[in-house]
Amino acid sequence: MRRTDVLLCTRREANSRDSETVQLAQRAGLIRQFGSGLYAFTPSGERVRQHVIRIVTTELNRIGGQAVDLPQLQYRPIWEQSGRWGNFEDEMFTFENRDGQQMCLAPSHEEGIVHLVDGIVRSYEDLPVLLYQVGKKHRDDHPRNGLLRTKEFTMKDAYSLHASDESLDTWYERVRSAYVRIFDRLGIEFVVADADNSVMGGANSEEFIALADSGTVDVRWCTGDECLFGSTDESKEQDIAAFDSCPDCGAQLTAGEGIEIGHVFKLGTRYSDSIGLHVDTADETTTAVRMGSYGIGIDRLIHTLIEQHADESGCRWPASETARIAPFEVSIIPLDYEGDLKDTADELHRTLDSGSVLLFDDATQTIGERFAESDLLGIPQKVVLGNHFRETNEVEIETRDGETRFVDVGSVTERLRT
Numbered sequence: 001m002r003r004t005d006v007l008l009c010t011r012r013e014a015n016s017r018d019s020e021t022v023q024l025a026q027r028a029g030l031i032r033q034f035g036s037g038l039y040a041f042t043p044s045g046e047r048v049r050q051h052v053i054r055i056v057t058t059e060l061n062r063i064g065g066q067a068v069d070l071p072q073l074q075y076r077p078i079w080e081q082s083g084r085w086g087n088f089e090d091e092m093f094t095f096e097n098r099d100g101q102q103m104c105l106a107p108s109h110e111e112g113i114v115h116l117v118d119g120i121v122r123s124y125e126d127l128p129v130l131l132y133q134v135g136k137k138h139r140d141d142h143p144r145n146g147l148l149r150t151k152e153f154t155m156k157d158a159y160s161l162h163a164s165d166e167s168l169d170t171w172y173e174r175v176r177s178a179y180v181r182i183f184d185r186l187g188i189e190f191v192v193a194d195a196d197n198s199v200m201g202g203a204n205s206e207e208f209i210a211l212a213d214s215g216t217v218d219v220r221w222c223t224g225d226e227c228l229f230g231s232t233d234e235s236k237e238q239d240i241a242a243f244d245s246c247p248d249c250g251a252q253l254t255a256g257e258g259i260e261i262g263h264v265f266k267l268g269t270r271y272s273d274s275i276g277l278h279v280d281t282a283d284e285t286t287t288a289v290r291m292g293s294y295g296i297g298i299d300r301l302i303h304t305l306i307e308q309h310a311d312e313s314g315c316r317w318p319a320s321e322t323a324r325i326a327p328f329e330v331s332i333i334p335l336d337y338e339g340d341l342k343d344t345a346d347e348l349h350r351t352l353d354s355g356s357v358l359l360f361d362d363a364t365q366t367i368g369e370r371f372a373e374s375d376l377l378g379i380p381q382k383v384v385l386g387n388h389f390r391e392t393n394e395v396e397i398e399t400r401d402g403e404t405r406f407v408d409v410g411s412v413t414e415r416l417r418t
């Protein structure tokens with residue numbers, strides 16, 4: 001794509017009252033605020049968001065998850081059945097429609113999932129199933145720190161349904177492992193803490209906490225290699241302190257701030273009991289359907305990626321084959337966009353571009369501005385056409401981390417991933 005054709009929303013200044021991470025997201029032009037607790041994603045931000053969503057859904061598909069899409073607008077009765085109408089920590093947006101019926105914007109979809117399968121799932125043979133969706137959620141929460149707590153946000157929520165406790169245990173572990181793979185692929189530093197179930201109900205749950213200074217959760221975590229032990233104020237072992245030994249591996253604990261990026265719940269029969277979702281068993285009785293519920297906050301993941309990877313020049317994104325997150329994979333940066341450099345830059349752009357290459361073709365930008373903007377966006381690779389190219393016909397490929405190599409202009413395609 002050509003820079004002169006795309007809507008880049010990069011800018012020099014951001015609101016200094018925001019955290020460094022939110023300021024960077026705004027300077028890189030990924031998000032735009034629409035008022036307290038409301039953000040839009042720009043074209044560059046939406047590219048990042050879709051890349052993150054793709055990784056999350058790929059891992060859920062791998063373990064047998066099936067995508068669904070439930071209405072965000074819901075009527076009051078299914079929330080009355082579960083006992084959560086007016087009881088969702090006062091965070092549910094409720095209103096009356098033109099016919100005088102009470103409705104809400106769903107803050108979560110446990111009720112919706114039960115409603116979706118009610119009358120369809122009848123026998124233990126129909127289970128287990130794992131259903132997921134990626135969509136907007138609405139909660140009238142107190143906004144905090146940019147994308148970390150907003151009134152509208154994107155969530156991947158998944159629900160598993162089972163005829164036995166053993167099946168729920170197996171699938172809970174399966175989803176938990178998929179979460180570990182997702183966060184590992186994204187290169188996120190995180191821990192897992194057991195947690196109070198609060199508004200969701202059910203037997204037990206665990207939170208995935210990314211370590212980040214701008215986080216809003218106090219967390220103690222293990223410094224041991226490969227150990228994911230974490231503990232928050234909601235954990236059962238609340239009195240565990242920094243510098244205690246890790247109960248899992250014995251290494252030393254430390255303390256700081258974190259961001260809740262995922263949460264897995266064993267809900268048991270909390271919802272199927274109250275709404276009446278039962279299935280026939282093998283011995284001709286019936287049993288209440290067991291449920292698990294599993295969430296990942298997509299916007300919080302983006303905030304975390306920016307915070308954990310950025311440097312003083314701007315965003316950096318994990319750049320492995322299994323995690324392509326950056327808004328563009330390659331930038332083509334000519335020293336001047338004219339003459340032979342322009343011709344070669346255009347030719348490279350024609351050969352390389354499949355939608356993930358950004359050609360800096362704006363003649364009004366200085367070379368310094370081109371470099372700075374490419375780094376601000378966190379584009380992993382630059383193809384630089386300058387004096388060295390004029391002398392040798394070799395272009396310089398520079399990574400976002402400053403590693404450079406020279407390759408013949410004819411072999412750029414093989415040497416880049418786009």
Ligand SMILES: [Zn+2]
Nearest residue numbers: 222227246249
């Ligand atoms: Zn440990």
